Amino acid sequence: MDDAAPSRLNRPLALAAIAIALILGLFVGGALDIGKRLFGGPDPETVASSALQSMRAQNRLVPFVARYVSVVSSRRERFGGLVSAERTLILPGDVRYELDLAKLGPDDVAWNATSNTLSVTLPEIEIAGPEVDLTAAREYGEAGVLSAVTDADQALDRNNRARAVADLRKQAGAAVPMRLAREAGRQAVERSFVLPLQAAGFEKAKVVARYRTEGSAVTEPLDHSRAYNDVLDEAATRR
Structure with missing residues (x-):
């Protein structure tokens, strides 16, 4: 008991x-x-805003780099073709595809709570360069009479270099490399936003980035290339 x-x-x-x-x-x-x-x-808007400020501090993002090779020839004739000179230039160069992150503003980032989706509007890809590699350049020519008695070789070389730099820029702005560069830029920005969102506990958050010109008739890249003389002078100082 x-x-x-x-x-x-x-x-x-x-x-x-x-x-x-x-x-x-x-x-x-x-x-x-x-x-x-x-x-x-923590809320998605605050996390996205912090990520945006961090990206803007980077200033420029280079999501894609490509190397191109230009092969150009120039010919000069005198006296109806009796005397002539011809020069060929093989010139490689690197081109950077950049995103100016400083152009991203608060209005370019929007959070949709219903779909858990962050929409980012990107500035257009910019082409920088080419950075020509003079150490790998090759010049060939015929040692004709015109070359011996005039400065034809020097004139042809100058013409070839200008044409080669222009050709490198044209290759860089072609449809295939531009598509690759745009996709690389899109993926890089999406990762830069989704990682901090997931780290803050928003595992289901999605980020969809698109370019301002996407879906419009204006899809040409911005060309921030310099004059070909500046390109060649800079390459010469690196040798």
Whole structure:
């Protein structure tokens, strides 16, 4: 009888302790939720805004780089073709495809809570370069009479170099490399936004980036190339 009495007394105490623990749990959980509301817990807009500022601080993103090779020839004739000179130039060069992240503003980033999707509007890809590789350049020509008595070779070389730089730019702006560069830029920006969103706990968040000119008639790349003399002078200083 003495052992049963304490057992009957402990049961109400245990139930009371459980009830108190549940009440405390609800109270603490509610307090945490209220604290999150009051003190601004992480939300998608805040995370996206922080990611945007971080990207703008990078200034320029280079998602794609390609090397092209131009082969051009020039010919000069005198006296109806009796004397002539011909020169051929093989000139490689690197071209960078850049995104000016400083052009991204708050209006270019929008969060859709219904679909958990962050939409980003990108500036157009810009072409920078070419950076010609004079150490790998090759020049060939015929040693004719015109070359011996005039400066035909030097004139032909200058003409070839100007044409080669222009040809490198034309290759860089072709449809295939531009498509690859745009896709690389899109993927890089989407990763830059989705990673901090997922780290903040928004695992289902999606990021969809598109270019401002996408779907419009204006799809030409912005050309920030310099004059061919500047390109060649810079290449010469690196030799």
